[in-house]
Amino acid sequence: MKSAEPIVIFEHEKLYFTEEHRKLKLDEALEKYHGDSSPFFSLIRNGVEFNQHVGVLKVGNTTIEILPKADRNGEEVWRSLLIDMIKTVWGFEVKISSSADLKLKSNSILDLYFELFIKELEYLLHRGLIKRYNKKEGNLYALKGSLQFSKHISQNLVHQERFYVKYSNYDVNHKLHCILYKALKLIDQTNNKPDLNSRIGAMLLNFPEMNDIKIIASTFDKIVYDRKNKHYEKALQIAKLLLLNYHPDVSKGRNDVLALMFDMNRLWEQFVYVVLKRELKTTDFKVRSQVLKEFWKSETGTKSRMKPDIVLESEGHTVVLDTKWKNLSGKGPSPEDLRQMYAYHHYYKASKTALVYPGEEGKLIRGRYSPIQEGSISDNTCGIAFISTHTDIAAWKKNIVSFVQENFLTVSEEE
Template identity: 30%
Template sequence: MTELVVVREYAKLTTCPVLQPTLDRASVSKSAFEYLCRLAGQFRADGAQLLEIEGSQWLRLDNFVGILETPCGTTIEILPKHVEAGASPEAARALMTRMIQAALDLPTRQVGPADLALFNAPLSEWVRRQFLTALEHLLKRGMKFDYLRIEDEQRHLRGQLDVIRQLRQPPHRAHYFHTRHDVFSLDSPENRLIRSALLRVAQSTQDPLNWRVSHELLQVLAEVPPSRDLISDFKAWRGGRLMAHYGHILPWCQLVLGQQMPLAVQGTWHGMSLLFPMEKLFERFVEATLLRQLPNTASLKRQSREAHLCNHDGRGFFQLRPDLVLEYAGQRVVLDAKWKRLTASRDHRYGISQSDFYQLFAYGHKYIDAGQQLKELVLIYPGTAAFNAPLLPFSFGGGMTLWVVPFELGDRTGDERLILPTEMTMAQAVKFDPLP
C-alpha cells in the first residue's frame, strides 16, 4: 500500500502523528524517516544538503523540489514554496512540471490546458505519462529494425558457413554446421532501453491509466529484450536523420531510468526519485522564457565565466558567474535570478539580502564596460501578491543602477513573463515579442 505525502520546500517531517497535516508539516512512517536520514548522509557526502535532522523525531527539508519514493512505499512530493500553506497543490505541481521541462529542455506532447487540468497525479506519474505518450507516438511512426549478426551452431546450413570454425570441428560433431546469418530484428540499444523503461513504469506506476497503457505496450514490445547495461546502451544511442523520430523519447527514458537527474538517488532501490535545486530550476526557467520572448537581435548567455573578482600572481581569483548576461546593440545587462519571496515592507528592506546587492555590484564592475554610459543590473524574484511590480531603482553611483523586478510564473506555458519598468533602458531598447 503506497502513501502519498505532499509538502513544500523547508517543510518538517516527523514520525509522530500530525492531527492536521499541512504543506509545512506532515507525518511519515518510521521506515521512511530512517530512509531519508540515510539518504541525507549520502547527499552530504556529495556536498549537497537535502535536509536537516532535528532530534530523533523531526527533520526539515531544504530547498529541493521533486519526488522521492522510499522502499517502504511512501511517496514524498516536494512542491515549490510559492504556494500558500492552505492552497491546493495542483497549481504548484503544474508550475513544477513546466519548470522541469524548461530546465531539462524536455519535449512534451500535451493535448492542451484541459489535459493539464485533469492530470493531478504526483510528479512521478506525470513523468511516466509523458514517457508513455512519447512511446505511443514512436510506435505510430514505426520503430527501427536492424540487421543483427547471429553466429550459431546448427544441424542445417543457414546463411554463410564459417569455414575456419568448421575445419576445427571435432569428428564427433562434424554433422553440426557453424553458420553466420543476419536477422531483421528490433534488438538494438535504443529499443532495449525503451523496453527497460517501459518495464520500470509498468512495475512502479500507481495510476490506473498508466498501468493499463504500459501493460498494453509491453505486449507490443514483447520480442524486444530489456537492456543488460544501461550506461553502455545510452552511449550507443544513435542520432542522425534515420533516428530523428527517436529524439523525443530519449530524455524521458533517461528520467525514468535515472540517467538524467540533477540529483538522482542511485543504489539498489530503483524508485522514481527526481530532486531539483529550486534556485537552479528557477534560473533555467527564467532563461528559457527570455530566450522565447527576446528578439533575434539580442543574445543571452548563461553562467558566463569570463571575469574574476581579482587577480593574483598573474591569475584570476574568485570567478564571477552571473546567471544571465544580455547583450544588445553593443550594450550589456547583467541579470541574476533568486528564488525568494519578497515582501512589500520597506522597513525590512523588502526581504532582500545584502549579499545579493554585493554580488550584483561586483558583476556590474567586472562584466559591464566602464565606457558604457548606462550600466543596468537586474535582480529577478518570483512574482507574488505582495511583489507584483518592479521596485524603485537602486543607484550604485557612477551610472550603475540596480532594478529589482518580479517574474510572473503564470498558470500555463506562455503566461510567464518578466515585468520590467517602462523607464528602464533595457525595456525600451529590447522589445519583447508579444505573448501568445
C-alpha cells in the same frame, strides 16, 4: 500492495515521521537513501528537512511530493505551476505524439513523466520502430558471417552440422529499444495511476521484448542522434531521468526509491531564460544563457571564470540578470551576490544588472554602488527585481516578459 497516502510538503519544510511512516519503514528507507549521498534533504531528529529541491520521491509504495513556494498560494496552485514550469523548460508544449489530445491531466511530477513517456512510446510504435544492424554470435545450422574457429572447435566436435559464427542481424533489438523497454518495465513496476495501467499493459504487449542491459550515465552519452532516430530523443531523455534516478532496495526489496527532483534555483533560471528567449526573439535583443568570461589566471595556468545566468544584448546596450529562487523576507541581497553583479558590470560592459526574485507583487528596487573616490558619482547600478507570480502559467510568463521589457530594455529618464 495498496499504495500509502501521498505526502505533500513544501521546499525547506520538515517532515516528521509518524507511527504510520514507521510501519511503512519510510524512516529507514530515507535514512538509507540519505546515507547513499542524497542531496535533496538532511536528517533531523525524528524526521528529514528538505532543501531547495522540489519534485517527487517515490519510496516503496509511498509518494512524497515536494512543491515550491514563493507566495501564499496552496498545494494545487504550486503543483500546477511546477508542472507547467517543467513543461516550458523541457519544451513539452510542442507536439510530442500523433494524438490530437495533448492535454496532460497529471496529478504530480511523477504522473507527468509517466504519461509523457507512454505518449512518446505510443507515437514511436505508431510510426514504426527503427531497425539497426547488431553483432551477434552463436551456433547456427548454416554458415553465416565469420566462423569463430576456437569456439567452433571447442563446442562443435560432436555437432559437425553446426557452425559457431559471428554475424550481423538487422532488427529492432538494439540499444535504443533496450533502454526504452527497461524504462517501460520500471514504470509498470512503480505506477499507481489506474488510468495508465491499461496503456502500460498495451505497451508491454505491443513493444517487442528486449535484452536486459546495464544502464549507466555513459550509456546515454554514447547515443548519437541523426535524422533516423531524432524522434526518439524526448523518450530517451525521460528514460534517462527515470533509470538514472531509480535506486532499488537490494537488501530487502521493499523500499526502492525513485527520485525525480529539481533544483528550484536552476529551474527558475531556465524558466526565465526560456520565456525571455521565446518572447523576445522578434526584438533587437539577443537572449543568451551562461555566457562564460575569464576574469583571473595564475602564472601556473590556473583559471577562474564568471558565468551570469542571463545576458540580454542589443547594439550598445547589455543587461545582465542573475535569478535567485528565494524569499528575501524584507532583507537585502547577500554581499556576495552584489559583489558578483558589480563584477558583471565591468566584464560584460553592462548598462544594467539585476538580481531577479519571484515575488507576490512586481517591483524593482533600484540601487547604486558607492563610488570608489569620494565626491564622484558611480554609474554602476544593480536592481533588486521581484517578478510577481500568478496562478496561471501564461499570465506568469506575461508578467516576466513585460517586467523585463519595461524595467531593463527601455531607457528611463533617470538614466
